[in-house]
Every structure is written in C-alpha cells, then in structure tokens.
Amino acid sequence: MTKSKSKIEKQLQRKSNQELVKTIISMKKKEKWLPIAETLSGPRRKRKAINLNEIDKNAKAGETILIPGKVLSQGEITKKIRIVALNFSEKTKEKIKKSGADYLSIEELIKENPNMEKVKILK
Numbered sequence: 001m002t003k004s005k006s007k008i009e010k011q012l013q014r015k016s017n018q019e020l021v022k023t024i025i026s027m028k029k030k031e032k033w034l035p036i037a038e039t040l041s042g043p044r045r046k047r048k049a050i051n052l053n054e055i056d057k058n059a060k061a062g063e064t065i066l067i068p069g070k071v072l073s074q075g076e077i078t079k080k081i082r083i084v085a086l087n088f089s090e091k092t093k094e095k096i097k098k099s100g101a102d103y104l105s106i107e108e109l110i111k112e113n114p115n116m117e118k119v120k121i122l123k
Contacts, residue, residue, distance in 0.1 A: 003038045011041040020086065021079065023107045032116040036106070038061040039123070047086070048123055052073050055083060058122055066109070068078045077101045082107045084119070119120060 001010075005028055015021050020040065027037035039047065050067050053075020059065050061079040071083060073091040077099040084104045088096075096103045104112075113119065 002034070003041070005034075008034075008037055008041045015041075019105075019107070023086070023105075023110070026110045030110065030114050030116070033110060035070060036066070036068050036121070042108075050122055052077050052092060055081075055122065059120070064109070064113075064119045066106070066119050068106075068121070068123065071103075 008024065008028060012021060012024055015024075017028050019077065027033035027040070029097060033039050047069035049070045049072055050068060051072045051074040055065055055067070055071070056075060056077050056079060059079060059081045063083065064082040064084060065083040067083070069086055071085045071088045071092050073089050073095055077096060079085075079102055083103045084106055086106055088103060093103060109119070
C-alpha cells in the first residue's frame with residue numbers, strides 16, 4: 001500500500017524534527033524517493049534501527065546501503081561500503097570511520113543521487 005503525497009504532507013505537519021521534515025520534503029519531489037518518504041513520515045516506531053553487523057552481513061563491497069531509520073553500533077563493518085541513514089549513534093560514526101567505510105545523511109544522498117541509482121535499501 002502506498003501513501004499519497006497529500007497523506008505524507010498531513011503526517012509531516014505533526015513532525016517536530018526540522019531535519020526530518022526537510023528530508024521528507026526533498027524526497028517528495030523525487031518519484032523514486034517516495035517509498036522512503038512514506039516510511040519516514042509515519043510513526044517513529046515503524047522506522048528501523050539496524051546494527052552494523054546486520055548491515056555488514058547484507059552488503060557487498062562498494063555498495064551504498066540506505067537505512068530509513070537509525071544505525072546502531074553493535075558489530076563491525078569489514079567492507080568498504082557507504083551507509084546512508086536518517087541518523088547514527090556517535091559510537092557508530094566512530095566505528096564506521098575506523099573501518100574505512102563512509103556514512104552520509106539521507107539529505108546529502110538526495111542531493112548527490114536524485115535518481116537513487118545503485119542504492120540498496122535495508123528495511
């Protein structure tokens with residue numbers, strides 16, 4: 001089931017996190033980003049929190065992995081990958097840098113890759 005843009009807009013009005021609001025608005029403008037906007041505009045309990053070990057298990061070297069939620073620090077990253085998420089814990093950021101991988105916010109990826117090419121989504 002997909003949400004309409006007007007439903008996403010209605011849910012957006014209840015959000016108080018300005019960074020999240022700005023990210024969802026950017027997503028609504030791009031058709032390929034709408035499924036992620038649907039997830040982020042919904043209740044917080046429906047967003048995923050994924051540990052580094054699960055990301056490492058599901059990723060191949062050189063991939064861009066998108067998590068519509070938060071990345072937590074349990075586990076290690078053993079591959080050179082790019083992790084994109086709504087937010088990261090501080091310990092997670094340290095571990096990603098230490099492993100040689102890269103991390104970005106969703107907003108940065110939208111600007112860099114508006115057509116969402118070669119992006120793997122973990123839900």
